[in-house]
Amino acid sequence: MADLPLTPTRARDEDNKALPALVGAPPCNGCVQARHGLLASAAQLPAGQGVRVASDLGPLVAWHRPLADSSPQHGTPFATVVWEAELLGVLARGALSAIGIHLRTGDAEGLDVECRRLLPSATATARIGADLTAVVTGTPSARLASLLDSVAERETSGTASVWRFSPGSIRRALDAGRVPEDITADLAAIAAGPLPQPLSYLIADTARRHGRVRLAPAACVLHGDEPALLAELAAHRRLAKLGLRQLAPTVLISRSSLDTTLAALRAEGYAPVPETAEGTVRIEKIRPRRAAAPVPAPRGSRARIGGRTTATTE
Incomplete structure (x- = not known):
């Protein structure tokens, strides 16, 4: 991020046209210098202290990186760089955070550990209740979310995500080729406790009725x-x-x-009879054939008689 030669938060160009994220954004000549200047400025602050407002670090960037682009942005020098640093957690309370310190020193391992500490691990289990809901506290893992999305309907997302089981959601899983035994086993593997009896009944009842009527394409x-x-x-x-x-x-x-x-x-020699949509025999009407009438000679046509060509008129 510190060496990215553009401003990723820039959403529009000079003509106020929307820019795609990280693609097609114009290069920023002083972005890299400005970021390193911001890190150097914040590192000079006394330990345990920070500026009153993070934007106050803007004027100090030019001192550490004179070649950085110091044109005012949003009325304050380097306002965009400062805002991006706060957005990513590099700055906190007007000073470098632990992430910012590792970023400045280039400690990739320490940066990875700090980010993992701040980001909670994904949840791999769900609380499945007798009301046919599955509740996941925190961020569900990719496997857990994929499984619940395939057999239930997601109702809410956020701090806690809720899925609801229904005959339609179980039927959708069966339509996708799942078998009831696998569905039950997969849900039991991610459940925080035993599967509620209503859910087991729902899976078994839906599977019993599934496929009793089949449809086949036919012309x-x-x-x-x-x-x-x-x-x-x-x-x-x-x-x-x-x-x-x-x-x-x-x-x-x-x-x-x-x-x-x-x-x-x-x-092939068979004698089938077609039917109408109502199931009655379709009567095929054969049009009578008419003899072809002779075509009269056109007026002024030429006829060959006795080796001579003569014109005929009516």
Whole structure:
């Protein structure tokens, strides 16, 4: 952060257009010098003391880094650099914090330890109650959040996050290929205690009803009274392009349209009958064929008679 050659908190350019975070931001020639000057200025303060207002450190930066960009920002020299330092915890109460001290000395290990001390570790367990809720105090771990998001609905986030189990959330997990035994085992692994009985009943009841009705894609349906004939159609090699699938001894479905399936069956010597959407036989009307009328010769056409070409008129 101290050696970043731009101002990451800058949100707009000179034309007041929004800038993407860390991408496309114009380089800042004096940013690095200004940050190091700020660290040097704050390090000169007496131990245990700090300035009354952090912005008072701005005028001292130019003393330590004369080549830094000292143009006033928000009315105060180096106001943006000071504000970024406070935002990241480098400055606290007008003086260098522990993070700032490690940053100035380049102690990467000490900086890592201090940041981990300030940031609480992620929570890997949840309190699952009989009201079908899971409560996580603090920041949930990635594994915990992913598991609860897959089987429950997140209601609140913050100091404590709450998820609620429901038939719809359990069904969503089953639709994604999870099995009830795995769901129960995964929840038991992250629960702070035994799983409540209502949750176990919810998982078992939802799994029992899941998949009792199945839907299959089909463009048309073939049915008849002879199971042997339907089995013959399903096994016919030349009809394989139709994508026939047998659902019952007397029911087939086809991935091809009704007209395409009808034409293919007739081409193979079968005599199927199409039906309407209401289940009645569709009557196919055949238009009568008419004899083609002779086309009369146009006026002024030329006819060849006895080797000569003559013009004919009416």
